[in-house]
Amino acid sequence: MSGGWNTIESDAGVFTYLIEKLGVKDVQFEELMTLEPVELRQAGKIYGVIFLFKYPTGEKRSDKPNDGTYDHDASSNIFFAAQTIQNACGTQALLSVLLNKDGEVDIGKELREFKEFAGEFPPELRGETLSNSDLIRETHNSFARSSPFVDETQRTATEDDDVYHFIAYTSINNTLYELDGLQPAPISHGACTTSEFPDKVIPVLQRRIARYPATEIRFNLLACVRDLRIRAREMGDEEALEAEDSKRSDWLWENALRRHNFVGFVGELLKGVVKDKLSQGDGVYEKWVEDSKAKTRRRVEDRRKKGLGGDDIE
Incomplete structure (x- = not known):
């Protein structure tokens, strides 16, 4: 591998422009402020969600997950990659959604070729292939916040550090899957059609959050949805379209600031x-x-x- 992976923020604008730069069309991310199915439904057509949480560094793998069941056979017919490198989990989580929605979503030529190349590999080798992809790594790093003081590629987390982790939830083959590259296999949370996803995924997230102390509030949830400007145009809602265009302009400005070192x-x-x-x-x-x-x-x-x-x- 020719370079390291830098930390990126859990931000709707970062994730949206990151996937656009990778060639994905007509998809965006929306930050959710509540754990309510109605808010998720209001985001329109939903492909999955990305969940950020503080990772319990002392937690060890077991034969049974805390919630759901390991589906070891699923890796042969869905795209699931083991996480093999630090700092890549945000991009890996969003790809876990999008590469499993190929057909519903236009993921673009580059990602489609990557999926076809790595799809026949076991999860560990898929993770290595993802980590060694120059295109994906360089695109990911282009959205990292500039820091003149810390070289994120050299930094190693200690037990005293707060470590955060991204995972994905999506409906694949009418099953709700949790896709976490640090786990040995996809985790099934039972039957779930695409239309049932908002109602089925929220209780799973609530149970996960309930495992933390009540004082822990450092969670973030992003929905992967169809570009909201398309819906606004279809409905003839000029006010909503103007709001979405304005939001995109703000995201562009914020992403530009992230790349600059102001010291x-x-x-x-x-x-x-x-x-x-x-x-x-x-x-x-x-x-x-x-x-x-x-x-x-x-x-x-x-x-x-x-x-x-x-x-x-x-």
């Missing part, structure tokens, strides 16, 4: 401010520094009075 810009800005203060004459620079220190001390004292940590400055 150099901030450094030059600070140098300009300091130069300006120094040019204003004797004592101006020193007074500016002392005023800044005084403001910081006041903020610390205010936070302590409110019962907050004095060192926790926002």
Whole structure:
């Protein structure tokens, strides 16, 4: 493999433009704010969901999953890949949905060729093939947030780190499957048609969340759906179409910002401010520094009075 995989955010705009860059047509992701089937149905035609959660690092594989049953035979007729590399699980989860919806979704020439090439392999080799795909890796990395301080390809998680993991849920062959590359096989959650998916997947997600302490709220759910602009055009809903176009523009802007490292810009800005203060004459620079220190001390004292940590400055 010629390079590593960087961390990407669980964000509808990131995932939508990532799959478009891979050649997928007329599909987008929508963030869901509640675990209600009605909200999922409102997203239109649904292909699956991507769930992000804090991974219990001490958890070990067992012969039986916490929920559902392993379907070891399913790997021969659905696309399921073992996760073989860190940081790739977000892209692997969305591909777990899309590569199993080929026919319903136009996944494009590149992904179709990848699926045909890797489809006959066992899950472990499929995972290796995915990890070694230059196209998929480079597209994935193009949506990573720029960091001048941390090389994500070299970083290794420790037991004290919060580790997050993406998995996919989708209906395949009238069965609700959980596709998690860290598990030995797809997990079946029972019979489920495409139309039943919103009603069947929500209880599964609720049971998973219920295994965490009530104070744990760091979850994220993205629905993989048909491009909402298509539905707006079909219904002649100009207001909805305008809202979707505006959302796409916002996503483009946010994705562009992710690619930029602003440290150099901030450094030059600070140098300009300091130069300006120094040019204003004797004592101006020193007074500016002392005023800044005084403001910081006041903020610390205010936070302590409110019962907050004095060192926790926002």
